[in-house]
Amino acid sequence: MTSAAHAEPSPRQSLGRRLSTFFYRHPWVGVAALLAVPLGWLVGGYFGSLFVLLLASLWDTDPFTSEVVHNYTFDNFRRIFEEDVYREVAWRTIRMAALVTIADAVLAFPIAYYLARIASPRTRNLLVVAVLMPLWVSYLVKAFAWRTILSDSGVVNWALDPFGLSFDGYSSVGLWLVFTYLWLPFMILPLYAGLERIPHSLFEASADLGARSLRTFLRVTFPLAFPALVAGSIFTFSLTLGDYIAPDLITSQQFIGTVIYDQRGTNLPVAAAFTLVPIGVMVMYLLVARRLKAFEAL
């Protein structure tokens, strides 16, 4: 109540009010207060542990007991760079990651486009749920189901048998299929969101200007959806790059993930040194993705 006649003293401000005024007047402190704990967790905890991993890559192991010894040496890096096998494994994994990303992009586009632009709202809700559901099925169970499917006595060969064909499922091709399957939802969802964001008027304008479907796709849809595509590719690429479970189920080849996993116990420094490869690759990938505006599409 405000009565101009009474000059009441302003109410004693509570601590909360005083703090909040302080934050309002000094926004820097406000930001710092908000970010202190989360950044402490991420930078301190997470980056800190990455730092320890980097340290571990400089340590040595006892040649007999395999215990980690805190002597600093560049031996592990020398090994990673000099021995051919590490380079071959790295390239093999990066190639696989790229192929999987391309396959997922090709498969995701039609369904994402359909969801975003053609399906009725009710169908859309149902279909999005349908796409999300497999994410709740254990990744391990899915990978193992594929192992059964690809086996010589599995569904694929059972279907090809009448035609006299056979498919060696336990191969790189088989693994590529499995990875493509596993990560497909991670590509569909950002792509769907990205396509949904494109204003309808752009499509109408393109049609008005005389472009047919393919032309519109190449000149309008694809460029506008590209950041979303890159956003989805971050996951398909990174998940393939470091996976150690699916390769072990499907092939007998080594990948970056399996090498690191095998060495983690009694050859930790070498494993730690090798992790710098996927870290380096993903950091570069993220920087490029950021340049391509993928972060806004996440």
Add this chain to the structure above:
Amino acid sequence: MVESRLTRALLRVGTGVILAFIYLPLVLIGLYAFNRSVTQGWPIENYSTKWFSVAYHDEAVRSALWLSVRAALGATAVALVLGTLISLAVSRYHFFGREAISLVVILPIALPGIVTGLALQTTYTTVGIDFGLLTIIIGHATFCIVVVYNNAAARIRRLSGSLEEASYDLGADAWQTFRHVTFPQMRTALLAGALLAFALSFDEVVVTVFTAGAQQTLPIWIFANLFRPVEQPKVNVVALFLIFASIIPVYFAQRLGSGAAGTPRGGR
């Protein structure tokens, strides 16, 4: 619609084919849950529901399930708090390093799980932390933050600041404004983020293998029993159970999250 009829028809067919591709293995898993034999051959010879009761009574399965639930709840709680804090800071203030924040937040989920896992495990061993529920939660929370952050930041960005300013003008302090103005508008986005963080943590195995020590979450139990003949049918049953148990939360997450521009990221 601007797309030609042919295009629409083709897309409809394409969508159907891709959905079939997605669901065929899942149907198989469901069929194997009813497979009487302990060997996973094809075609299935005998069907039976006996494994459902076996799985239900298995103590290892139950305690693994309970551990997974606790870990997911803990990780989601931490991710909610931290994700909300970051999203508030980034959306409402301009400061040096704001663009870098998004890189920092996404890194735990963008770096392959084996890197995160090995880094955390090496740190715990070097510093001397005992493995258990706490280390599992720390690991999961770290990469769940981005899921909450995305949803929350997208929602806040779409809210004009005018309601908050009006709140300040009317004499509310920062906490009151958050409680009565900002938070109610963010609630559904946070809920969607929380549901997806829960899903992410629940199914996580790649990092958890490194942070769980001797404990078994449900995915770790599955990993350990994937090839054991007697345990395998139970694994399929557990997978089938999870599919059906997840329909409701996923549906809700979709309904709530459709208000947020940030798209969900599900289990690994």
Add this chain to the structure above:
Amino acid sequence: MSKARWRRLRFAGLAVYVVVALLGATACGSDDDNEGSAGGGTTTGEAAASTEIPGLGSTIDEIKQKAKEEGQVSLVQWAGYAQLTKEFAKETGCKVSTKDGATSDDMISLIGTGQYDGVSASGNASVRLMERGDVAPVNTDLIPNYADVQEGIKNKDYNSKDGQPYGVPHGRGPNVLAWRTDVVKPAPDSWGVIWDPNTPYKGKISIYDDSIFIADAALYLKATKPDLGIDSPYQLNDEQFNASIDLLKGLAPNVGEWWGDYAKQIQSYANKDVVIGTTWPYQVNTLKADKKPVEGVKPKEGTTGWSDTWMIYSKAKHPNCMYLWMNHMISPAAQAAVAESFGEAPVNLKACALTKNKNHCNQFHASDESWWKDIYYWTTPTADCGGKGGTCKTQKDWVNAWTEIRG
């Protein structure tokens, strides 16, 4: 505060954090290091290691009493080793939980986490565990059944140090060549069928995924290339080592499966994804029990094998239950059970009367030492060639070479 000052402050904070983390990590790390070698054991040259483990009783009755309070024991084991666990739990009150190790290296890192009470260690793990101080010597007075263990297996270099026993023997057996009898004909009797670069089973071979398999290559070279002068397949000089590596690199493209999980290998044999390979008698037994046409043999060149020991973690949380467990596993009943189910020779010959197959001990040569002459138990390579002079490749060399071989 100006932007520039704020920026400098943040960088300073980050730098301080980094330095602190670096110091902290190394400081804590070196504590860990000392802890590792001091726990339970001592470095050579000092007084004999103590069998004392905190909480361990000093008489058998005290152990039984305390075990009831402990209530559980967790073990790292080779698949299928723990037998009669329900009976054990009923009798002692200790519930048994087990974790299968895929390889000896795996077992060493599992024990290193400190979350297990004991391990069934093969020779290529046991010596390293003793050196690391991760296992403690045992007071055999507190283990009544120890008296019945074959004398020839007691106090060997892989289960004792400085005259002190470091565990109780478990059993011994060979790694066998196993094949599907419906695909591989005639029945092989030599490792050559695998090592042959033109093997007809290309892509269907199953090989153990651990660096210790290099010894199997050396073993084959010992028989086929005697001028290399290989004596023990675990102690190899440069020339012998490189020859073994080359042999393995020739094998690698023909391998269909590198196995670490015994159950995965069983499935592969059952589904004919592999038709021949190296395995443990356990898998052969399991496949036979499942009516699959599989057979196993010790080839004429001899083979690698193992002689395993149950050892107690030096900082075990349930030492009393572990002592009772060690006693249990060398009891005639448990020995008979594991010898038959796994397919190995027991170390307590009283078990021979209890096996279902009365001929088991003979078939597995439990007391026939001549049969074991060409079975080379898993051992860790050492730089001093096991004390025989010369320079040999170390465990570290073996582990690093394995990644190269896998390709």
